Amino acid sequence: MNDAMPTELFDLYEITMNQITQSVDNLALKTLSWILYAKRPLIIDELQHAIVVEDGDRHLNEEDLIPAKTLVEVCRSFIVYDQVSRVVEFSHETVREFLQAHHTHQLLQDVDLAKTCLNYLTFDVFEDGPCLDKQSFDRRMQSHQFMDYAVKFWGSYVRGKGEEDLQIQSALSKLFKSSHKCNTLRQHRLWIDAPWHLKTSVTWTPLHIIAIEGLSTIYDQFISKEDLDLGSLESKNDRDERPLHLAASQGWIKMVDLLVYRGADLESKDRVWGRTPLSWAAENGHLEVAKFLVKAGADVESKDESERTPLSRTAIWTSPSFWSRRPAPTSSRRIRRHGYHPGDGRR
Numbered sequence: 001m002n003d004a005m006p007t008e009l010f011d012l013y014e015i016t017m018n019q020i021t022q023s024v025d026n027l028a029l030k031t032l033s034w035i036l037y038a039k040r041p042l043i044i045d046e047l048q049h050a051i052v053v054e055d056g057d058r059h060l061n062e063e064d065l066i067p068a069k070t071l072v073e074v075c076r077s078f079i080v081y082d083q084v085s086r087v088v089e090f091s092h093e094t095v096r097e098f099l100q101a102h103h104t105h106q107l108l109q110d111v112d113l114a115k116t117c118l119n120y121l122t123f124d125v126f127e128d129g130p131c132l133d134k135q136s137f138d139r140r141m142q143s144h145q146f147m148d149y150a151v152k153f154w155g156s157y158v159r160g161k162g163e164e165d166l167q168i169q170s171a172l173s174k175l176f177k178s179s180h181k182c183n184t185l186r187q188h189r190l191w192i193d194a195p196w197h198l199k200t201s202v203t204w205t206p207l208h209i210i211a212i213e214g215l216s217t218i219y220d221q222f223i224s225k226e227d228l229d230l231g232s233l234e235s236k237n238d239r240d241e242r243p244l245h246l247a248a249s250q251g252w253i254k255m256v257d258l259l260v261y262r263g264a265d266l267e268s269k270d271r272v273w274g275r276t277p278l279s280w281a282a283e284n285g286h287l288e289v290a291k292f293l294v295k296a297g298a299d300v301e302s303k304d305e306s307e308r309t310p311l312s313r314t315a316i317w318t319s320p321s322f323w324s325r326r327p328a329p330t331s332s333r334r335i336r337r338h339g340y341h342p343g344d345g346r347r
Contacts, residue, residue, distance in 0.1 A: 013098045016076045021106065027051065027066070028074040033108035035079060035090060036099055039153045043086040044068045049146035053116045055167070058124045060144065111165050114157035117150040118171035122181060129180035130187040134198050137191070151188045155213030163217035172218060176206035176228055185209065186237070203238045205231030211243035211259065214252030233264045240271035248277035248293065251286030256293070266298040274305035282313040 020028045030051045034042060042050075048071070052064045068081050071088070080091045090096050099107065125144070131137035141147060162168050175181055186204030207230040210219050222228055234242055244264040247255040256277070260266070267276055278298040281289040290310070294300060300310050 009094050010098050031071050041087045044088050045145035046149050047088050053119050110157045111162045114162045117154035120150045122174050126181045126184045130183050132200050205235045207231040207243045208237050212246040214255045216254040242268050244277045248289050249280035251289050253288050256289050260296050276302050278310045282310040
């Protein structure tokens, strides 16, 4: 009985899907795509903004926003909208299973969602830079409801296949050429992490963005572009974090690999916590990155502002033998002299 139920349901869903695909526009398919591949539940305002953004848009036209009732209707019985929570979701988990099993080829892919996010983040309005007070920030948030989602998740849609897409590379190049837009991104990301405090003075280079999102392929391809200034390996953000701090804290081993090979300082410390890249990797439980940094010669005895070493921070994650393999090289120059090359961190 239970085994038969999904098959019977899927037959009914197929009828509904055929009705949806006969529509002259792709509104329903766009809507289903965003709900299917969302990194967290979407509220109606976010969805309304996301589905009307087209390639090349420079601003959001609120007159184009589609009513919630219309979105629910065009998707037939596949989605529901909770007016209290404002969340839009599938009417049943079997709808997700059905779409994943039979219709992903008709839906948007991660690369398409990435383009929408990046297009949104490069709207002309963000050339104004970070907001100078909470009131102006709230107004920007109110008029750009998709900002929160796009800032937080664009990288996860880009990472991997998206990094090789020419349109995405073009969108990132556009973003990186504007320090105001990069800093706007930084301000909003900080607000997501700490919404009780709006930081108005921020610094965020393209290399910081690449590092924190783990876009190693983008880094490889953009590093030689003469018309693009990514920032240096030792560029500091508003917390004196270098790109290596960010890549290590997020556990992006390929990104860490490339930064170390190019000469990033293993012992640099941020201003707030006094932590090295190894300390951040240890703090966040990224053992592969920590092991790599130890192999590269990072100091396991370096103390942060709390007088704690990477060893003490990673004690809950590892056994003492983890730290017994520390090699001789103690700097990126010695690493290269001893035969280190990119890829060591991926073995």
